[in-house]
Amino acid sequence: MTAVETDARATGRLGAGRVGEDAQRPDGTLKVTGEFAYASDLWHDDMVWGVTLRSPHPHARIRRIDVTEALTVPGVTAVLTADDVPGENAFGLEHADQPVLAADVVRYEGEPVALVAADHPETARRAAARIRVDYEVLPALTDPRRALDEDAPPVHPGGNLVRHLPLRRGEQGRTAPVVVSVDVEVGMQDQAFLGPESGLAVPAEDGGVDLFVATQWLHVDQRQICLALGMPPEKVRVTLAGVGGAFGGREDLSVHVHACLLALRTGRPVKMSYGREESFYGHVHRHPAWLSYEFGAEPDGTLVYARATVLLDGGAYASSTGAVVGNAGTLGLGPYRIPNVTVDAYGVFTNNPPCGAMRGFGCVQAAFAHEALMDSLADAVGVDRVEIRRRNGLREGDRNITGQVIDSAAPVAELLDRVAALPLPPPADTSDIRALPGAVGNTTHGEGVRRGIGYAVTYKNVGFSEGFDDYSTARVRLQVTGGEAVATVHTAAAEVGQGLVTVQQQIARTELGVQQVVVVPADTSVGSAGSTSASRQTYVTGGAVQAACAAVRTAVLQRAAVALDRPLTGLRLDGEEVVGPGGEVLTGLADVLGDDAVEETREYRHRPTHAVDPETGQGDAHVQFAFSAHRAVVDVDVELGLVKVVALDTAQDVGRAINPDAVVGQIHGGSAQGMGLALMEEVVVTDGHVRNPSFTDYLLPTILDMPPMQVEVLEYADPHAPYGVRGVGEPPTISSGPAVAAAVRDACGRPLRRVPIRPEHITGV
Amino acid sequence: MRVVTTVNGTEQVADDVWPGESLLYLLRERLGLPGAKNACEQGECGSCTVHLDGEPVCACLVAAGQAIGRSVTTVEGLSGADGLHPVQQAFVEAGAVQCGFCTPGLVVMASDLLARVPRPTDPEIREALAGNLCRCTGYEKILDAVRLAASRQARP
Numbered sequence: 001m002t003a004v005e006t007d008a009r010a011t012g013r014l015g016a017g018r019v020g021e022d023a024q025r026p027d028g029t030l031k032v033t034g035e036f037a038y039a040s041d042l043w044h045d046d047m048v049w050g051v052t053l054r055s056p057h058p059h060a061r062i063r064r065i066d067v068t069e070a071l072t073v074p075g076v077t078a079v080l081t082a083d084d085v086p087g088e089n090a091f092g093l094e095h096a097d098q099p100v101l102a103a104d105v106v107r108y109e110g111e112p113v114a115l116v117a118a119d120h121p122e123t124a125r126r127a128a129a130r131i132r133v134d135y136e137v138l139p140a141l142t143d144p145r146r147a148l149d150e151d152a153p154p155v156h157p158g159g160n161l162v163r164h165l166p167l168r169r170g171e172q173g174r175t176a177p178v179v180v181s182v183d184v185e186v187g188m189q190d191q192a193f194l195g196p197e198s199g200l201a202v203p204a205e206d207g208g209v210d211l212f213v214a215t216q217w218l219h220v221d222q223r224q225i226c227l228a229l230g231m232p233p234e235k236v237r238v239t240l241a242g243v244g245g246a247f248g249g250r251e252d253l254s255v256h257v258h259a260c261l262l263a264l265r266t267g268r269p270v271k272m273s274y275g276r277e278e279s280f281y282g283h284v285h286r287h288p289a290w291l292s293y294e295f296g297a298e299p300d301g302t303l304v305y306a307r308a309t310v311l312l313d314g315g316a317y318a319s320s321t322g323a324v325v326g327n328a329g330t331l332g333l334g335p336y337r338i339p340n341v342t343v344d345a346y347g348v349f350t351n352n353p354p355c356g357a358m359r360g361f362g363c364v365q366a367a368f369a370h371e372a373l374m375d376s377l378a379d380a381v382g383v384d385r386v387e388i389r390r391r392n393g394l395r396e397g398d399r400n401i402t403g404q405v406i407d408s409a410a411p412v413a414e415l416l417d418r419v420a421a422l423p424l425p426p427p428a429d430t431s432d433i434r435a436l437p438g439a440v441g442n443t444t445h446g447e448g449v450r451r452g453i454g455y456a457v458t459y460k461n462v463g464f465s466e467g468f469d470d471y472s473t474a475r476v477r478l479q480v481t482g483g484e485a486v487a488t489v490h491t492a493a494a495e496v497g498q499g500l501v502t503v504q505q506q507i508a509r510t511e512l513g514v515q516q517v518v519v520v521p522a523d524t525s526v527g528s529a530g531s532t533s534a535s536r537q538t539y540v541t542g543g544a545v546q547a548a549c550a551a552v553r554t555a556v557l558q559r560a561a562v563a564l565d566r567p568l569t570g571l572r573l574d575g576e577e578v579v580g581p582g583g584e585v586l587t588g589l590a591d592v593l594g595d596d597a598v599e600e601t602r603e604y605r606h607r608p609t610h611a612v613d614p615e616t617g618q619g620d621a622h623v624q625f626a627f628s629a630h631r632a633v634v635d636v637d638v639e640l641g642l643v644k645v646v647a648l649d650t651a652q653d654v655g656r657a658i659n660p661d662a663v664v665g666q667i668h669g670g671s672a673q674g675m676g677l678a679l680m681e682e683v684v685v686t687d688g689h690v691r692n693p694s695f696t697d698y699l700l701p702t703i704l705d706m707p708p709m710q711v712e713v714l715e716y717a718d719p720h721a722p723y724g725v726r727g728v729g730e731p732p733t734i735s736s737g738p739a740v741a742a743a744v745r746d747a748c749g750r751p752l753r754r755v756p757i758r759p760e761h762i763t764g765v
Numbered sequence: 766m767r768v769v770t771t772v773n774g775t776e777q778v779a780d781d782v783w784p785g786e787s788l789l790y791l792l793r794e795r796l797g798l799p800g801a802k803n804a805c806e807q808g809e810c811g812s813c814t815v816h817l818d819g820e821p822v823c824a825c826l827v828a829a830g831q832a833i834g835r836s837v838t839t840v841e842g843l844s845g846a847d848g849l850h851p852v853q854q855a856f857v858e859a860g861a862v863q864c865g866f867c868t869p870g871l872v873v874m875a876s877d878l879l880a881r882v883p884r885p886t887d888p889e890i891r892e893a894l895a896g897n898l899c900r901c902t903g904y905e906k907i908l909d910a911v912r913l914a915a916s917r918q919a920r921p
Contacts, residue, residue, distance in 0.1 A: 024857060031865030032853040032872055034800020034840035041799035122783060194804040194812060194866040194900050244802070244866030245900050276805045434888050497864025497901050661860045668903030669863065695809035695898065703904040704895045 017502075019510040019723055022661035025502050026519060027495075039198035039214035039241035044269035047200070048077050050255070050262045051124040051272070053114040053131050054281055055106035058351040058688025059140040059155075062104055062113070066132040070116060073127040077266045078117040084261065087230030091253050093220065093356070097156065098317040100228045100257045106135070107155055107316035108353055109689050110281025117262040117270055140351035140688045144313035145290060147348035155316060155349035162314045162347040163322040165329035167617030169401055170340035176296025176304035180376040184293070184369040185754040187682035188313075189286035189673075191358050192700055195244015197254035197282050198273035201263035208235025209260045214243040216250045218492045219528035228257045229264070233524070236260070240522040246496035247673070248357030249283040251533055252319055280693035284319045284356030285683050287312040287347070289328070289365035293373050295338075301381040301388045305340035306333050306401075310366060312347045312355070319356030321347040326466055327362030330402045330612065330621050334370035335412050335459040336392040341401045343617065351688045357533055359673060360733040363460050368755055371456040371738035375745070385742075386420050389413075389457050403618045406625060408726075409716030411653050412457055415629035418651040420455070422710045425647045427451070428635050437635055437642035439704065448639035451646075454742025457629040458735040461622035462727030463536040463606055470536070470623075471605040473527030474504075474544035478512060478552050479597035480590040485514040485576045487549070492522050493529035493541040498729060499662040500537050504545050506658055511549030513573045527603065535626060535727025538658055543604035543722040551600035560592045607720060624718060628652035628731035630671065630739035633707075636747035641759025643679055643744055645705065648736060651712040655726025660713065663728050667711050670732030676701045678740040682756050770832040772796060773842030779829075788832050789813045789824035792839060800840035800869045804898075811897030814870035815839045821877045823896075840869035843876060852876045855914035856907075863901035871897045875911050884915055 017023040030036035067079040082089055082103035089103060090096040102113045114131050118124035139153060146152050147160040154160055199213035208231060215221050218238045225236050243250070255272035262270040274282050289312050296305040310328045314321035329345035358364075378388035393412025399405055429435050430446030438444055464470040475490040487508045495501045505517040522529070529541050553573055560578045561568040570581035576589045612619040633647040648671055657663040673681075680699040684691040692698045717724025737755065745752045748762045766782045768791060779795045787806075792798045792815070801824050802812035808823040815824045816838040843850045849857070852875045862868050871894060878885055878893040885893065890911050899907060 022860075024860075025862060027865070028857040028862050029849065029853075031862045031868050032840075032849065032856045033844055034798075034869045036865060037799075038802070038866060040803060041793070043794075043797075043799075120783065122785060192900055193864070194802070194810060194898065195864065196804065243864060244804070245864040247900070273803075275803075276807070432888070434892070497866075499863065665860050665863060665902055665906055668905045669901045670903075672903035673900075694807055695805040696807050700898050700900065701903075702895050702898060703891045703907065706904045709903065709905055 016515065017506055017509055019506050019658050023502050023506050023659050025499060026505060027501060037242050038195050038244050039212065040196055040273040042200040042212055042241055042271060044200060044202060047269035047271050048117045048119055048266060049121040049124050050115055050117045050259055050270045051121065051128050052112045052258060053128040055102065055109060055111040055113055057106060057135055057137050058109045058142065059138040060106050060135040061138060062102060062106065063134040063136055065114060067114065069130040070127040073123060073130065075119040075123040076116060076127045077268065078262055079131065080115040080261055080265060084265065085228055087228045089228065091224040091228055091257065092318055093252055093320050094322050095318045096227065108351055110353065112258065115258050115262055117266050142351055142688045144311060144348050144350050147350055155351060160349045162318050162349060163325040165325050165345040165617055166615060167329050167341060167343035167401060169403060169618060172342055174296060174305040174340045177299050178297045178380050179294060180373055180380050181294040182369060182373045182376060183753055184291045184372060186289040186365045186368055187756055188288040188685060189358060189677045189681050190280065190683050190698060191247035191249030191283065192698065193245030193247055193249055196274040196276065196279045199241065199255040199259045200269060200271045201259035202269045203263045203267055206235060209263055210237045211256060211260055212239045212241040213256055214241050214250060216246050216494050216496060216533055217531035218494065218522060218524050221253060221256055222524050224253055225257050225260055229260060238524045240494050243494060243496040246532060247359045248361065248533055251357045251531060252284050254282045276695055277693045280683065280690055284354045286358035287314065287324055287355040287365065291366065291369035293369045295373050295377055297377055297381065299381060301377060301383045301391055303336055303338045303392050306338045307342045308332060310345040313350055313352055314347045315350055315352045315354035317354045319354050321356065324362040327461065328366050329617055331363050331459065331461060332366035333401050334367065335394045335457060335627060337394055337398050338401055352685050353690060359670065360460065360730050361534065363458060363734045364677065364737065367456065367458050367734045367738045368741060371742060375742055386416050386455055389455065390416055393457065402612055402621055404620045404622065408718040408720065409653055410625065410627060411714060411716060412627060415627055415651040415653065416455065416457055418712050419629045419631045419649055422649045422712065425633055437637040437644040438640065443640055443642065444637050448637050449635050450638050450747040452634050452636060452743040452747025454632045454739045454746055456735045456738035456742060458731055459625045459627045460730045460734055462539060462624040462626050463534050465609050465622045467609055467611040470530055470540060471603050472529040472541040472544040473601065473603050474541065474548040475526050475599065475601040476508065476545065476548035476552050477597050477599040478556060480593050483590065484516055485589050486516040486518060487512050487514050488518045488520060489545055490520045490526050491529045491541055491544065492524060492526050493537050494522060494532040496532050498666060499659060500541065502662060503538050503542055503658050507542055507545045508549055511546060512553060513575050535729045539721055539725050539727060540604060540606060542658065542725060544602055546722050547602035547604050548600050551602055552598050555598045555600060556592060560587060563587065563592060624721060624726060626727045626731045628735045630735040632739040632743040634740065634743040634747055636744055636762060638748045638762060641762035645675060645707045645740060647707050648675060649710040650732060651714065652731055653714040653716050653726060654728050655718045655721060656715050656724035657713060658723060658725060663713060664711050666728045667732045668709055670729060671709060671736040672701050672706055674733045674736030675740050678737040678755050678757060680756055766830060768829050768833055770834065771836045772798065773838055782829050784830060786829040787825050788827040788829050791829040791832065792824060798839050798841050802866050802869055804866060811870040811874060812867050814873045816873065821874055840873055843872060850876055851917055852879065852914045855910040859906050859910035859913050861902060861906040861910035867897060867899040871907060879915055879918055884919055
């Protein structure tokens with residue numbers, strides 16, 4: 001099935017809220033009325049506010065910390081330093097290499113050094129300013145291109161290499177009749193979720209703590225908090241508070257341990273909520289990247305070989321850099337058939353802000369390079385830019401550059417054909433300056449404005465890769481309350497805005513035939529759901545909910561079979577009735593269950609993935625691939641370097657859309673983030689210092705920047721995935737940016753080898 | 766400092782207000798109205814938009830003391846006894862809500878637009894909402910929602 005997105009309301013697809021229908025969010029009304037409780041909205045009797053004192057230096061030794069003055073500030077209830085961390089002073093997603101509070105050395109600007117709790121946030125901030133930290137400033141390693149030099153100062157005792165992934169396939173040292181190459185630089189992007197890092201820690205009577213926090217993965221948070229607090233998991237209970245966006249930036253800890261430490265010390269509930277400036281220091285960013293690529297091809301454009309080096313700046317701590325390198329290496333040449341491959345991907349430590357997960361995860365940076373190079377190749381061999389991609393695009397059954405067979409749909413050519421066939425926007429209306437670059441700045445009435453069109457295509461792994469035990473857990477209960485059947489779904493999966501709560505309801509309705517489905521708050525009293533990242537939750541937690549529902553259904557039918565004295569075979573649930581093989585109603589759910597509830601818990605695992613060979617990078621690293629293509633149309637004022645994105649159209653294969661309306665919403669939002677990176681979004685870091693930690697200086701796309709988007713959704717079911725689903729959230733962020741960059745290049749005729757593209761790059765001054 | 770102000774039609778009193786506090790802090794932390802959101806503290810994102818004497822403002826840029834004797838309407842005051850405001854209803858139906866952190870500010874701003882301009886053109890909608898950042902939706906379904914609310918409002 002394919003469907004061109006028009007107006008979902010007009011098509012009237014709102015149904016009973018089952019799988020495949022447009023379903024409304026259960027939290028939608030609360031969110032439009034202001035009643036939905038985000039982490040930063042939490043409040044508790046007798047609570048105090050916690051704040052963080054952070055390092056002003058990218059690299060320094062801490063000689064001494066004097067908290068005396070801060071403690072004398074009226075209203076202050078606690079001041080904590082590294083000495084007050086009762087467990088191990090370390091946390092981290094892949095390696096526990098980051099201190100909860102810096103003890104002897106700080107490795108990046110903004111590293112937490114001390115904590116204050118007080119009865120008013122301003123009191124706490126002023127007290128924090130009175131903590132005296134005696135720093136010995138040390139030379140900072142801030143150029144990642146020097147990080148692996150022999151004379152580079154080591155950021156950590158083990159050296160500056162986080163991970164090197166070599167990838168060797170086919171014949172090394174191949175030559176080809178046509179050779180093109182490119183060097184690309186990608187700036188540091190911020191997730192810029194609107195809801196700042198926040199949490200409320202409440203000390204409990206058993207000596208433990210209850211933490212309510214905005215996050216992406218409750219159980220990995222819990223594991224890290226326990227390590228730092230020196231407590232067993234049963235004493236550290238973590239509940240998801242309302243999450244105002246995530247995009248990868250909440251995979252690492254922020255307020256979590258700090259709030260718990262302050263709550264346990266003061267014996268009072270402690271709320272922490274970052275302001276925007278602190279948020280820029282309080283979470284990891286997308287890795288800046290330096291990429292050198294070379295493609296060799298036959299005269300008709302058929303790829304013969306690729307050589308590539310990718311360097312990612314991991315900043316001061318490892319976070320998920322290892323996995324990002326994994327993606328940048330194994331997926332870094334794009335969705336193309338390339339028989340001979342030499343890739344080296346590196347992630348390094350520096351004294352820059354730590355980098356980690358962000359939507360697209362290593363594929364975003366690489367796509368700017370491989371897509372720029374595909375355009376160069378097209379031009380070099382005189383082939384259309386869409387055709388060069390069609391010709392080399394992966395197809396089902398092909399092997400990718402790690403030798404893995406693509407064992408479900410790989411519709412690269414079809415996605416390109418479909419996006420290319422979408423109507424183009426009309427020429428710029430020079431009578432309305434709002435439609436022109438510079439808009440009401442009144443910088444042009446059309447003079448100097450050139451139109452450009454760019455294409456890009458990508459693929460992204462879905463779920464965790466390289467042998468990770470990737471699973472989710474769901475608990476489903478069915479009971480009849482007040483004469484109505486109600487299903488309750490309980491998982492630890494983080495709803496961060498994407499609509500997983502809706503998907504869980506849709507699956508339960510579909511599997512159990514009931515209308516009322518309650519999704520209870522995610523917490524650690526049920527097994528792990530894994531992370532809300534890697535476009536994986538609809539697939540993996542969706543699979544767990546489906547499995548738990550199936551178990552509940554079987555249990556109910558077994559009860560009915562006993563009560564009816566009939567064989568189980570042929571019985572099924574239909575609405576709130578048990579029906580026989582011919583559809584005849586045999587009994588009601590209420591009669592079968594009475595006052596009992598049937599509850600089942602199930603884990604779901606996708607097919608295993610495998611580590612890649614450490615020397616060749618070969619192996620079945622990924623479980624699923626998701627493909628998307630974009631076409632961008634831009635008008636560029638080539639004299640001033642201003643860009644107006646006129647259209648940003650896309651085609652994407654989603655396997656099967658559980659909630660088509662929400663799928664399109666993901667594609668819209670993901671496309672906007674890719675466009676932002678291409679044109680405006682960059683955390684500017686010089687000498688280890690962040691220069692623009694605010695929404696005044698870090699530019700996000702507004703409604704004036706975003707063009708209308710035509711979205712074409714393909715549904716080629718993945719036979720290995722629940723309902724055939726394919727991850728949706730990330731591909732649009734990967735292919736939209738390179739399409740925009742290509743369109744700007746097309747308009748201005750300059751190579752534009754760095755993103756975000758700045759006006760001076762376009763004008764060449 | 767004592768602040769006496771009318772919020773959503775009810776007179777509210779807050780004592781011991783620190784003069785540096787914003788109207789946003791007053792609403793969220795002292796008056797129990799967390800609907801307006803704190804996302805940038807600089808008037809860049811519009812998440813804290815409320816009406817002050819009928820004018821939309823960023824509550825983060827208004828000092829609490831400036832609200833003394835004035836009338837504030839927050840997102841909590843937008844829906845009435847007969848249910849959601851048409852803009853709120855349209856946001857839910859059109860899929861304009863994802864994480865929803867920008868939503869309170871956007872529905873306040875969009876309701877302001879439709880009160881002034883019952884049938885806005887797309888450029889007018891974009892201009893009116895240009896001060897409200899959304900990180901999730903790419904704005905397409907927000908435009909759908911405002912168009913939907915406008916079309917319903919236009920019907921008798």
